[in-house]
Amino acid sequence: MASEVAPPFFVESILFLSATVVAVPLAKRVGLGSVVGYLAAGMAIGPFGLDFIQSPEEIRGVAELGVVLLLFVIGLELEPARLWRMKGDIFGLGTSQVLACGAALVGLFLLAGQAPNIAIIAGLGLALSSTAFALQILQERGQLSTSYGQRAFGILLLQDMAIVPLLALVPILAPGKEDVGGTGVLLEIGITITAVGGVIVAGRYLLTPLFTLLSAVRAREVMLAAALLVALGSGGIMHAAGLSMALGAFLAGVLLAESSFRHTLEADIEPFRSILMGLFFISVGMSLDLGLVADNWRLVALGVVAVMGLKGVIIWGLSRVFGSTNSDALKIAVTLPQGGEFAFVLFTAAATAGILQRDILTLLLAVVVLTMLMTPVGCLAHDLLAKRLQRRGVEPAAIEGFDETRPTVLVIGFGRFGMMVSQMLTSEEVEVTALDNRADRVSYARKLGYKVYVGDATRPDVLKAAGAEEAVLVALCIENDRVMGQAIDLVRSNFPKAKIFCRATDRAHALDLTRRGVDFQIRETFESSVTFGRAALGALGIANDRIVEIEDDVRRRDQERLDAQLRDGLMAGAEMLHQVTPRGGASKGAQNGPESEGTQDT
Secondary structure, eight states: OOOSSOOTTHHHHHHHHHHHHHHHHHHHHTTSOHHHHHHHHHHHHSTTTTOSOSOTHHHHHHHTHHHHHHHHHHHHHOOHHHHHHTHIIIIIIIHHHHHHHHHHHHHHHHHTTOOHHHHHHHHHHHHSOOHHHHHHHHHHTTOTTBHHHHHHHHHHHHHHHHHHHHHHHHHHHOTTOOOOOHHHHHHHHHHHHHHHHHHHHHHHHTHHHHHHHHHTTTOHHHHHHHHHHHHHHHHHHHHHTTSOHHHHHHHHHHHTTTSTTHHHHHHHHHHHHHHHHHHHHHHHHHTOOHHHHHHTHHHHHHHHHHHHHHHHHHHHHHHHHTTOOHHHHHHHHHHSOSOOHHHHHHHHHHHHTTSSOHHHHHHHHHHHHHHHHHHHHHHHHHHHHHHHHHHTTOOOOOOOBOTTOOOEEEEEOOSHHHHHHHHHHHTTTOEEEEEESOHHHHHHHHHTTOOEEEOOTTOHHHHHHTTTTTOSEEEEOOSOHHHHHHHHHHHHHHOTTSEEEEEESSHHHHHHHHHHTOSEEEETTHHHHHHHHHHHHHHTTOOHHHHHHHHHHHHHHHHHHHHHHHHHOTTTTGGGSOEEOSSSOEESSOSSSSOSOGGGOO
16 A cells, blocks of 8 residues: 655655756756756745745755765865876965955955954855856866866865865854863864864775775675765764864865775765755755845845956956966956855855854855856857957967876776886876776785776776876776776767777787777787797897898788688688698698687787
């Protein structure tokens, strides 16, 4: 008999999913991005829209877990080597942008008569730009790898890190905190240090052995549960100490950024992060009082102009100071003037702590949303102006590639073959990222200094997290022919720009790879066999010139035989082999029919 009562939040879940599948595709279709779509969905179903859901506060507790997972993923991406390469743009330009824009906006709020704690939260929150929005614009234009695109990315990366201290600032600025004595202060400091130290020690010494042990089980759901446990558990430790859950998740992510499980963890967490972040933005949209915004539209419009104008001018000026051309500085300025998704996080946390009243929160959220909506308009206006200047004979600056970018190669399978391939590539300073599904092999390779991660070649999310989208070449050095076939299909369908180079286990496999149309394949023992034969002939006293002729002849015959086998099957081309008679020299063809080696031929 059917149950008369639906499960808790069942109806709300249907409403959330329905609003999402309608609003988000529409928003992306018109170029506004998924964040605006989620906000629109929340406004539509919330108490100030169609009033399907009257209390958005009930879902915000669950939705804020999306912020925790987002900070965990950001921590995973902060690999020390990458930070060092971009240190000037991140810590120089990025820090200057946050501080300068924050100071200017805080000053505006103070001049408007706001209390210092409100001015600090509002000003610093609006100083942050939208990573999701800006990266979407750069990727759609194909300009993320340009000099200005990489500089904008450096600013966004610093802003993503800046949310951690800003969230930690919220409890300090919260009103109504009781005055505690010296003992209470020391106790709070001790608890904080203990919590941070506990997360760091656990991340440094326990997490990698844990994931190594779990990976041996070969159960994806167990690794997924462990990833969620690490992200949420570290956040729970910080929350118990009175700190931000997001801070704990961020620390755990940073500590795992150098782990061999980094890309698998990122791929496992990503679906949960995306769904929960979407739920968070929906809850924010549900809290937006459209009537209040309409009643104060002049104030909101003034805020949009002030935020975009101040940030645009300051970002342009700082970009020029840090060496950008005028053209690049303008492009950065029109890409990053909006408020960002982390402003929602900061403002919501400040409202929960009692710093921001509901009216002020609503107006600030409206300003952020409208600046997001206006950013594509600003980019379009910049493009139209550039075209007009070009028609008048003013040529825009040429788009230059980022100076520090190098060709990137993704090596999949890091046994003896993959390791030698990587040695050849890294000798020319080619950036190589390697994946292998055996944790013991990865652990050994990392001890030798190689950048190798645990990952499954048949999972597109793992390959994407490892950088397959940016890879110029994917080298499949896998030992399992079936897995290699799956990986070839996956790379070709998901990452079509990458060339595919393959290790063939034998002659039959080489023929199969050729039929699949890979860019390059080689039998794993062919070159070593030829080298072995050269050395043997030399030891027998054969002249070097004759050895070179023999090698050329063997290679030619082998290629002709491969061509025949592609046409007529594996047993074709036997007459092209050198055969040895009992007491005579080498004949030009086979004497006794097809060779017996079959598919084990090199």
